[in-house]
Amino acid sequence: MGTPLGDFVRAKRDSIQPETLGLPERGRRRSPGLRRVDLAARAGISVEYLTRIEQGRDRNPSVAVVNALADALSLDRAERDHLRYLAKITGGACTAHARPAPARRDVRPSVRQTLRLLEPGIAVVTNRLGDILAHTIGYETLTGGTGLLDDDAPNLTRYVFTDPRARAFFADWDAVADEQAFDLWRGPSVENSEWLTAELAPVAGPEFTRRLNRHVVPRRGTLRLNHPTGPGLRLTRETLDLTEDAQQLVVFLPADDETARNLERLGERPRLRAIS
Structure with missing residues (x-):
């Protein structure tokens, strides 16, 4: 083996x-x-x-x-x-025989306060297994109509590999799929990674298993999205690792002026300055 x-x-x-x-x-x-x-x-x-x-x-x-x-x-x-x-x-x-525990899902109050300060920006807190634990209203606006937040306990990894709408939403679906599969190796523990893959693999199929086992280290470039209402979006991601929680806070910023305008129209939000 x-x-x-x-x-x-x-x-x-x-x-x-x-x-x-x-x-x-x-x-x-x-x-x-x-x-x-x-x-x-x-x-x-x-x-x-x-x-x-x-x-x-x-x-x-x-x-x-x-x-x-x-x-x-x-x-x-x-x-x-x-x-x-x-x-x-x-x-x-070889020494890990204990029954694996689910990944931590609670978010510290100070992290939630940080999300409130980021409104109306687009930000989300996830763990390495893809569980979406908290997010801004801006993130909800961004993902509205895609099905990502439909579940009571939304999980980005499960969405990418099992929901057909993900292939339409993510313009570079292959790259996003590689990212989500790779991040499972960075889960809170190897046991937790095995816990999720035992649940996910039967429904995600060989496409997921193949990506998980080939260990492609993703480059994480500009994220391109096709919003269901029509506009194409190009976003830059800034990630803050919450090491003690085995979680991460991801902030999405418009990568160009056209994306900033499209986001403004989506949420009737204040104008966002594109990053250079």
Whole structure:
């Protein structure tokens, strides 16, 4: 049985063409990407040890080995952070047998006060599992008619993968789907991630499972939305991590003047200054 760490290392190895690392092409091969022997050599470890990591038979590689693999795979900063995080949860996975508890859903009073101060702006508090815990009226206006807030306990991840309206609402649905799947790995604990995926996977299907297991680190560029009333919107997201709560506060800002005008018409709100 594999591990998240092994899956990520193997997926990155398969995605790398040898010539991009200055390695010679060794002829046709059955699987794509970088050979194990080449990655092991670059990382300064044995092929046997690399195989054990990829197959999940070694769950506790040292910090030095994890850093060597990051260097050998030429990971960027976000990918390095993800690799270290997966090494951490993989190492502790074998001791996690307690029944998983649901993710925290209460929002601190000071955070709710912050949302009130942000009105009539567009802001939302979520946890890493996609639960929408609190939001401004501006966020409700933005998502009105999309079905996102229809449930008693709305969840953005479930909406993206199970509601057909999400594919129309998010102009770059594939990128948003990658973001939501990736964020499950950053849940309050690996147990909570497993708790949600056990509930979500049966209804979300293979599209969700495939994205979750390939560990694509999202770039989180401009968010493009197609509002049901017609206007296209381009939004920039500013995220404040509420670390002690395992939550995040996301503020949405118009990325251009046209979006600012469209938002003003949507909510008859005061004019918002586009960011440059």
